[in-house]
Amino acid sequence: MRVRPIGVIRTPHEKLEGMPVQPSGAEGVRGTIEVLPEFVEGLRDLDGFSHIILVYHLHRAGPERLTVTPFMDTEERGVFATRAPCRPNGIGISTVRLVGVRGGTLEIENVDMLDGTPLLDIKPYVPEFEGDREIRIGWLERARGRSRDKRSDGRFR
Amino acid sequence: MRVRPIGVIRTPHEKLEGMPVQPSGAEGVRGTIEVLPEFVEGLRDLDGFSHIILVYHLHRAGPERLTVTPFMDTEERGVFATRAPCRPNGIGISTVRLVGVRGGTLEIENVDMLDGTPLLDIKPYVPEFEGDREIRIGWLERARGRSRDKRSDGRFR
Numbered sequence: 001m002r003v004r005p006i007g008v009i010r011t012p013h014e015k016l017e018g019m020p021v022q023p024s025g026a027e028g029v030r031g032t033i034e035v036l037p038e039f040v041e042g043l044r045d046l047d048g049f050s051h052i053i054l055v056y057h058l059h060r061a062g063p064e065r066l067t068v069t070p071f072m073d074t075e076e077r078g079v080f081a082t083r084a085p086c087r088p089n090g091i092g093i094s095t096v097r098l099v100g101v102r103g104g105t106l107e108i109e110n111v112d113m114l115d116g117t118p119l120l121d122i123k124p125y126v127p128e129f130e131g132d133r134e135i136r137i138g139w140l141e142r143a144r145g146r147s148r149d150k151r152s153d154g155r156f157r
Numbered sequence: 158m159r160v161r162p163i164g165v166i167r168t169p170h171e172k173l174e175g176m177p178v179q180p181s182g183a184e185g186v187r188g189t190i191e192v193l194p195e196f197v198e199g200l201r202d203l204d205g206f207s208h209i210i211l212v213y214h215l216h217r218a219g220p221e222r223l224t225v226t227p228f229m230d231t232e233e234r235g236v237f238a239t240r241a242p243c244r245p246n247g248i249g250i251s252t253v254r255l256v257g258v259r260g261g262t263l264e265i266e267n268v269d270m271l272d273g274t275p276l277l278d279i280k281p282y283v284p285e286f287e288g289d290r291e292i293r294i295g296w297l298e299r300a301r302g303r304s305r306d307k308r309s310d311g312r313f314r
Contacts (some may be wrong), residue, residue, distance in 0.1 A: 001160050001214050001275070003246040022286040039245060042223040044235030048295020052237075055212075055248055057158050066199040078201030080209075080279040083286070088196060089160040089277045091212055093250060118158070120246045122237040126294050129179040129240070137283050138205020 005118035006042075007035035007104070009056060011111040016060060019152040021071045022083070023094050023110040031096075031111035033119060035104040043122075047101040051125035052108070057118040058092045061085035071150050077139060092117075095125050162275035163199075164192035164261070166213060168268045173217060176309040178228045179240070180251050180267040187256070188268035190276060197261040200279075204258040208282035209265070214275040215249045218242035228307045234296060249274075252282050 011031035013019045020026040033054075035043060046052065063086065069075065070082040079087045097109040106122075168188035170176045177183040190211075192200060203209065220243065226232065227239040236244045254266040263279075 001247075001277075003158050003160060003248065006245050024286055039223065039237075042236040042245070043238070044224060045238035045296050046235055048293060048298075049238065050293035053250070055246075055250070066196065067201060078203055079199040080196075081200070081202035081206065081281055083280055083283075087278060088163050088199070089212075090158075091160065091248070091278050093210070093212070093280070120158075121244060121248050123240055123250070124238055124295065126179075126240075128294075129181055136205060136207035137285075138281065139202050141205075 003120050005036070005057070005120065006039045007033055007119040009033050009054065009111070009113050009117040009119050011113055011115045011117070013111070013113065014115045016114065016152055019114065020112045021150045021152055023096060023112045025150060026110045026112040028109060029111050030099070031108050033106040033108060035106070037104060040104040043101060043104070046098070046122070046124070049098055049124045051095050052098045053093055053095050053123040053125050054113070054119060055121035055123070056092050056113060057120060058085040058090035059118055060114055061090045064088045069155070071152065073139060075139070081138060091120070160277050162193070162214070162277065163196045164190055164276040166190050166211065166268070166270055166274040166276050168270055168272045168274070170268070170270065171272045173271065173309055176271070177269045178307045178309055180253060180269045182307060183267045183269040185266060186268050188265050190263040190265060192261040192263070192276070194261060200258060200261070200263070203255065203279065203281070206255055206281045208252050209255045210250055210252050210280040210282050211270070211276060212278035212280070213249050213270060214277060215242040215247035216275055217271055218247045221245045226312070228309060230296060232296070238295060248277070
């Protein structure tokens with residue numbers, strides 16, 4: 001399957017080192033999305049949503065690995081039990097706040113991706129769609145509350 | 158960018174017509190994931206999570222469109238303001254409950270995808286990662302509470 005960018009994400013994060021590792025660590029950080037002209041019609045009605053899910057290409061991730069030591073831990077974990085970027089198929093997802101839409105430009109907040117990230121899709125965030133919620137978060141239980149302060153160190157280049 | 162399956166999703170939904178349109182409409186519906194042998198090592202530690210995010214190829218969606226009349230509405234909407242499958246880059250995401258892991262087989266619940274759907278990625282669901290939440294859901298506000306009962310009718314073939 002081939003995918004191609006529908007636009008590009010502009011953020012203040014120009015280097016892998018020191019980036020927030022999740023949107024929770026990027027609260028208030030603004031960015032913009034420039035949607036390619038041929039896709040702008042698909043943005044109609046998006047402005048009613050406060051949050052959108054971005055699907056993007058983790059274009060600067062290093063070669064894929066099946067186990068990683070994530071930012072939130074000191075132990076090696078299976079890559080599918082982490083959000084590490086060096087995964088088979090480098091697809092990232094983040095829920096960000098949608099601040100405004102002007103033509104093909106979206107102003108967004110809580111951006112945790114690199115500047116220049118190729119955007120693959122935009123979906124509305126709808127809590128109801130996510131179904132039931134009695135949540136366990138595995139190895140991350142011990143790290144609870146710390147994603148806000150964690151910063152990237154470029155280990156997945 | 159090229160992506161390739163890391164496994165396949167098995168569900169009771171063999172036809173587009175009559176499917177749930179979101180995980181909220183598929184509560185209790187069981188499915189399985191068969192992860193390809195070369196990726197099984199990446200599943201380590203996943204069993205600690207109650208919910209996982211599946212990223213998959215909407216392989217039976219029709220040709221892409223920029224506006225659609227979604228299942229939840231009677232008006233034409235921009236495709237990026239909907240979860241309709243006939244979108245540029247046919248990537249779907251669903252959060253499902255993880256019931257069990259045996260080797261490369263995952264037992265899951267609340268499945269809203271077609272049987273045979275190619276799986277591209279698995280990510281742990283961690284509420285904290287999703288950041289702040291004062292939510293507006295645009296045109297879907299009027300449809301609130303109805304995704305549970307909506308069923309697909311094959312309009313996006």
